Amino acid sequence: MASMSESQSTKEIFAVNEALDRVAGDQDLLKEIAQLLVEGLPNQIRQIQEGVDTNNAQAVMEAAHALKGSVGNFAARRAYDAAYRLEQMGREGELAEAQGALADLKQELDALQDALRTNGII
Secondary structure (H helix, E strand, O other): OOOOOOOHHHHHHOOHHHHHHHOOOOHHHHHHHHHHHHHHHHHHHHHHHHHHHOOOHHHHHHHHHHHHHHHHOOOOHHHHHHHHHHHHHHHHOOOOOHHHHHHHHHHHHHHHHHHHHHOOOO
């Protein structure tokens, strides 16, 4: 298992040290939170996709907000920003570009999961 240290490429995706600070340095807790994140992602993405598909701005806003909080635990700025963008689209009722924003979010979530694996967190 890889150690929990920040490589340059990982820093671009999430801040290991900041994530550890958020759990008082408890690596086991961080791993548990990461596992919950990974297990919940398919459902969270599905909820956002359904909201986009049905033009339900409220559903997009709520699901993106919840996901934003989840990735925020890892100081995953790019994934956080992508979720925030969708949340704002939902809040403003402007979903015209939501499909593209969701594709961006999925890409950032894939990168986050890869970084969590590389760092031995999941």
